[in-house]
Amino acid sequence: MTRRINAAGLSHIMQWEGKELVAYRDVAGVLTIGYGHTSAAGIPKVREGMRINDTEAAEILRRDLGKFEERVEHLVKVPLTDNQFAVLVSFDFNTGALHKSTLLKKLNAGDYDAVPVELMKWVNAGGKKVKGLVNRRSAEAGLWAKGEFVASNTVDADKAVNKKDVAVIVGTGAGGAATSVVPVLPDLIDAVTKQHDDLTSGEWARIIVAVVILGLTGYGIYRKVRS
Structure with missing residues (x-):
């Protein structure tokens, strides 16, 4: 049986892909619906004027x-x-x-620490750095840093996601005051990069993990103060 993505990962993808319940044409003119689904991905075929509901969007994404x-x-x-x-x-x-x-090559060589660094290299589109991709890669690096096992790999798409996982991935909470946790990460990485271009992948990974943990710790303190 193929391994399935967990609830935290599914929530992450839903957050960054965005959801559209009415078919639209993307920037390339391709009919799209749900969480970035196109006819090229398989069933269902996307048609002009097509509409789906939240449950269907989640089911299509899982497929x-x-x-x-x-x-x-x-x-x-x-x-x-x-x-x-x-x-x-x-x-x-x-x-x-x-x-x-290169991410896959290094990972298969046993260099787990290289993954957060390699993720941050995939932030360009059309030859330019895209802020949305920077933030998405930062969120992935944060989820990689958590690294713990969860109870199941077969979580249903409509199952509630642990609020802690959402906070880690999205960097926000009910109060909305921690929205800068994830976006701050790439800015700090850029600052360090200008000073230390010769850092090893392991050192980079420790920096990324430390910044993620620091941000989440601050968020936790904020929640305690608000409560």
Whole structure:
């Protein structure tokens, strides 16, 4: 049985893909619906004026993710935690490039610490750095840093996601005051980069993890103060 993405990973993808319940044409003119679903991804075929509901959108996404879950399971030769598996599914779903990435090569060589650094290299579109991709890669790096196992790899799409997972991925909470937790990460990485271009992948990974933990700790303190 193919391994399935966990609830935290599914929430992450839903957050960054966005949801449209009425068919629309993307920037390339391709009919799209739900969480970025197109006819090229498989059933259902997207038609002009097509409408779906929230449940259908989630079901279509889970079906679309199946291809990428299989790819990660096939391409990665080292053990992965549930969150690590979810990060790679998200990355491949977004880029379709896991098979040819340096990230995969280093990971299969046992260099887990290199993954957050390699993720942050995939932030360009059209030759320019895109803030949305920077933030998405930062969220993936944060989820990779968590790294713990969860109870199941077969969480249903409509199952409630633990609020802690959402806070880690999205960097926000009910009060809305922690929305800068994730976006701050790439800015700090850029600042460090200008000073230390010769850092090893392990050192980079520790920096990324430390910044993520620092941000989440601050968010936790904020929640306690508000409560």
